[in-house]
Amino acid sequence: MFGNLLGLSALALGWRRSVWSWPVQLLSGAVLIAAYFSGHVPGLIGKQLIVIVAAGWGWTQWRRGRQESGGIEVRFANWTERAVLVGATALGTVALAWLFLANPSLSWSPWADAYIFVGTLAAMYAQARGWLEFWFAWIAVDIVGVPLAFNSGYAFSGLTYSIYFVLVLLGLRAWWLRTRETRPATANVPLGASA
Template sequence: MSSLDWLNGQAFTAFGQHVIYSDIIGNTIGLAALALGWRRSILTWPVQVLSGVVLIGAYASAQLAGGVGKQLLVVFVALWGWSQWRRGKQQARDGSIAVRFAGGRERGMLVAGTALGTLAVGGLFTLVPSLSWNPWPDAYIFVGTLAAMTAQARGLVEFWFAWLLVDIVGVPLAFSSGLAFSGLVYVVYLVLVLWGLRSWWLRTRQNTAGTPAGRETAAEGALP
């Protein structure tokens, strides 16, 4: 048996749902990536890439072309985020990434981009049913995930709010769809999101209180 066959093999059955190894491993690695994001470690990005690659195998084994396409895009955004943090890493005194709240224009662009993106992707999923069996919630979660990753790449605290909004829909949707394992993963994500939000928020207050204005501005400017 090859490694790919093993990854796409059935691990166990829960609540009548067959859970394969690649689904378990990919989502577990995704949790690790989020935890590293909370720590502001640049390793969050290569770990996200690895999670996406494993989940591509999971969707491919289930012959879900839409899922494969979405994970490919997630991998692409993760690679971009990795390059952004590599450019900004040298500006941080402790080796981590400086974080900040978005400005009004940045927030407006994130909200508008997420709304327009959800409409566009939801419309596409509706026109091509093979891409998604639940087009609008799926589009919302997908675009919200990309918005969160984009905000994370820029070191914005709003990254966590975006993840929180994704989880609010993702948790009940997964359980109601019979995806017990995915629902459990989303619950753990929710805990990590709240923890990470608190950490990044406190970090911005420490920066404001303890960092000279010029140095803080330089750190923020490292993530264009």
Template sequence: MNWLNSEAFVLFGQHILWSDMIGNILGLAALALGWRRNLWSWPVQFASGLILFGAFYGHLTGSAGKQAVVMVVALYGWWQWNRNRGRAEDGGDGHITPRFATWRERGAMVAAAAVGTVAVAVFFKAYPSLSWDPWPDAYIFVGTVVAMYAQARGMVEFWIAWLLVDLVGVPLNFANGYAFSGFVYVIYGALVLWGMRDWWLRSRQGSRPALEGAPA
């Protein structure tokens, strides 16, 4: 499988790796499926995480760790969406119903992101071999956990969380030679904005908030 980390082509002077390209194309597909609230978003996300983990491992520890988290949360998301999607006999359409997080949930996610970022960054600084850029790596790692947890719980806020992660992840990818990741995130940005609008509208249409009160 060494060909995955070999050069596919050169784009605007940037060397594009097969793993970087394939992993991000799968990531785009997973995001599009998530926008449509399709259960297959999660296995596609798992496959994307697996390929990108191989691409980043040994170079960008935080980004590689992010992909490990992506795979774990993808399994949780598959289970959570499959358990809570609306059944036709209950008036549902076979998909989860998006909802806005409560203020308590928002506060908990912001606090978890802040404390988690500091804790992971301190850990990376204590072990410099694990990360070249402790703070952005920690931010990406923890932000991904928060974003994917919110997605698994059907929260509209997950789109905002992904945008905040990408604000750091995009320049970091360009700076470390993963150009295709940077280019793809331009498309990610458009999908996130459209997806956020769609989920927001659907959250207003739902007769009851999906997953409300469901155990974590």
């Protein structure tokens, strides 16, 4: 319950484009790994491992972007960035599912676990870059993650992910509206890149 409440807090901070979203995500991931480990749910454990690694990287990206522009700029990814994100997500999901299928002890639900693991990586990467597609990636992960959490006996996690789903829709709207505001010319520079 504590890990999921931290996750909700991290989502709320991300919605507001607060750099503190990242350390809270990192802590949430650590707490949830401890909870999921006893349940032998590698997809959910893998998701939290990705949260921890990506939170560290995203934190540095947002801190650098904030120092350079004074705030966290958000934008839609361009078509090339989207294609790479979707293609890498699809290939990564297939590769990881094959690994799980070849080693059944790693996962009782190879495709769902692979999809959640790789989809989470895609979402966290897009968030760190300040792309609105981050919200779409989370929606795609939640569509599979919510039923998996309930089916795995983690009802509180499933309920929390259901709340995430609603908050993600609201966050997507907030970020989308933010992209429509007038911004300086450096707004299209990716986070962490020099202008």
